[in-house]
Amino acid sequence: MSVPEIRRRLRTPLPWRFAVARWYSRSVVFGICAAVAYGWVLAGLSKAPQPGSGWTAFWLSVAGAAVVVKVALAFGPVFAGADRLFWVLSAPVSRGAVLRPRVAGLLGAGAVVGVVWPAVVFGVVGAVVPPFVAVVVGAGVGVAVVALAVVAQRVRVRGQGWLSGVVGLAVVALLLPPRRGGALEPGGALESGAGGVLESGGVLESGGVLEPGGALEPGAGGVLGRGVVRGSEAPAGWWEGALGGVAGRPVGEAWWPAGSSGVVTGQPVWVPGLVVWLVAICLAAVAAFSVARLQRSDLAAGAALAGVARVSVSWIDLALLGAILAERRARLLGRVRSSRLAATGLRGTASRHSGSAFRRPGTGAQVLALAWTDALRLRRTPNAALVWVALLPAPALVALGGETGAVAAVHLVAAFLATDRLAAGLRFVCRSPAMRRALGLPDRRLRLAHLVFPAAGAVVWCAATAVFTPHVSALNAAISAVGAVAVVYRIATRPPIDYGAAIVDFGLFGPTPLGLLAQLGRGPVLLAVLGLVQTAV
Template identity: 65%
Template sequence: MPDRHAVTAAAVRRRLRTPEPWRFLVARLYSRIVLVSIAGAVGYGWAYAGLTKAPQAGSAWTALWLSVLGATVLMKVSLAFGPVFAGADRMFWVLSSPASRGALLRPRFFGLLAVGAAVGVVWPAVVFGVVGAVVPPLVAGVLGAACGLAVVAGAVVLQRARVRAQGWLSGLVGLAVVALVVPAGWFGVPVPWAGSVGVPADRPGELAGGVPADQPGSGGTAAGELGTFGGPAGEPGVIWAAWAVAIGLALVAAASVRHLRRSDLASGAALAGVTRVSVSWFDLALLGAILAERRARSLGRVKSARLNQGRSHVAALAWTDALRLRRTPSAALVWAALLPVPALVALGGEPDIAPAAHLVAAFLATDRLAAGLKFVCRSPAMRRALGLPDRQLRLAHLVFPAVGAVLWCAITTAFTPHVSVVNGIISAAGAVAVVYRIATRPPVDYGAAIVSFGMYGPTPAGLIVQLSRGPALLTVLGLVQTML
């Protein structure tokens, strides 16, 4: 006899599926194929450059901590969305229908597992583009798929257990950033596969550093001791262990899906809906507002701080901006996590674009410190309540972003190759200017005129001009950086 729950769950899914004309489906599929093709071509070029590049000293250490950083960020993003969530249209059926809750939620769960495995397969190509192929590509792809699967399944397990792991994950991100900035020798920790990095093609019997592979204490193996994947003999064991952990977590997560509550499924649905609307309407202010609300709820209660009445208005407002940054440590974490980005771009064999990458990373780091500036510029009611001129309010909330930009550029210029002091000065000033222009941008007017450019079809030229306030200046400054 067929399973009553499975049949009922399938019927509910058919009822929730919105009928759509085939023309819309074809148009949507065509746009996705174009985007995937462009991204695939760029990724193929990046991966090919990494596979043909000889790894340098310390490449294995960099690859290790880049992978740790990528897995941690994937875990944080997954936990922010749930990762399993149900929108308002599905929530009633999930909680109140006679269908099995697990049967209704498992299709989305399996889709998330597939996305995690795909991200894990693609991630080694990104790492290879930066440091070169430190391990065989097949081994990296298989291990990456297992890690991606384990990260998503582990996020579902944490969602069911209702464990707040964002603080621990933020600490792990900070550790990875420190490990990327500080050389491996300072820690005194050997990297397991570092012995096979940087071996010249005409001296296959030696490991990195010129030590023969068959001598005692070399830490390497001779050709007869290599595993089936072309690496050390322990690699197959590591692969089997990684897949065993991933499959075990996936089984536990699949069993945990049917125990998810309304509170577990609702928060991620709100964030997913706002993200979809923000991307569709080209307005990330909506996403920023919901993220600020989630951060405020996670804090729960904060200790009030008394402002010194003897201070000037600018100093008092700057101090409130400092309190805002202290209560949102994730902004400082992202600011620090962007420190090694320009150096990684230069290490990846792209010295010509390293100054432009330095400018973009400086902008992103400064933007994370400008929450107060954006809030004041986008809230007329708050500006009227403060009773100060708009220019004074903006300058007061620009103090800490400017200080953060100067400090970030000073630190990164000291250890980033192909980035001069002049590039650092331009990056600091340009990052502050771009952040200020984006924060003071007027609200988006969706009634702008649409102009037809022939083969490109109707284009909202007015909307493009509005959205280019800030990014256009960033593009011009990036071209200036590459020409210096």
């Protein structure tokens, strides 16, 4: 038996009509995404980067790479279901030969993501590097990141904590940009004529000399030969100081890479791509060799999560995925140290002045105890706090991208996502009748008590982002805080989805599950209405 025979046995026969229909739907989705990406890339290439754009692009890329590795390690990234796992473990062929095609597919997917990621960054901060260099380096980084995840799976390294720390560091770096030096600020000018100076507080470091031919070369004195450069309106080139360096767009026909010494030199632009691809090829070779030593536990760990994720997307209900993630998290923790709730919380206390054995605690004490359980839950699930912090710079990045009209609406959506990460206790209580009966409190009181912690998080998040986010007023922040809490509450208190709801046939558009759409719209519709209100105020 050979590897092609095993793959033939695992492949489910599909009639050609179904195959054509599947490829047609996928091609339509791909065409829509490609059109949106083309417009995004075109807008990014025509956008003049601002001072500090290189810093923002770098740390956005670092955060994106860390998130990709976290997701890949959560799924394996190499996993096998029950049917494939049987053949991988029992077939008389090399285990690595069976698994290497899947690794090759993962590396290809990483390369595609790496090519797309510069387009996303360019849409936010502009083209901080030449597009060709960004594509080559991005593809190499994507391959290297996926290969690194495969190697980490083989050596069984639990790097989720370290990766969370990298994401947190990237968020802090985005919120606290470095002091800008060696930059030509927008509106600043290098006036033409011998002995011209750099105005508007700009600094030309390391004694750069602008020659009549339009090239910036190392020199002394920092004087200007001839020519005019005016901030972001420069037709021949621009300079920005990220990390105290100087970056350049085409001066004549040449692209100048960013440097950290304050001097634009003639270093070839293909050097970063060559270095990145050398590292990526080495990691890919190690990953291809290491899959032959993956064990059953390594391959079966992500199969359950992948299956539940597929079912959750098909059923349009992410509660299943949340449940399996909570179970995996509990297994990784193994055991936790019990924490004592407030003394006057849910338990009664002995009464000294009455004949009854116990005195029922007050409403305030009960709410305090339940809110404290939410705080303990957050301490045991630090990823929720990480997402809450990671969403802080999101509205500011949209403002940096030039989409000023959508900043307030994005602020509302980000506030909702941040608040939803703190509402795990509210969702659990609303979806567990057994827990509500065990607590012995009215349903309304239980829901409001578990809403205290998410509401406090929403207020803090909106107040913090309103300080440094442009085009977000105090009224926008208040609407975002109240709206985020209201949407989270409506989604958490939504009844279980009834998949037997009414379906109406509109003829041309085919059967439409209006009943299912009405159930799923509880919460998102309110979010959309509040988004329109945010853009109007």
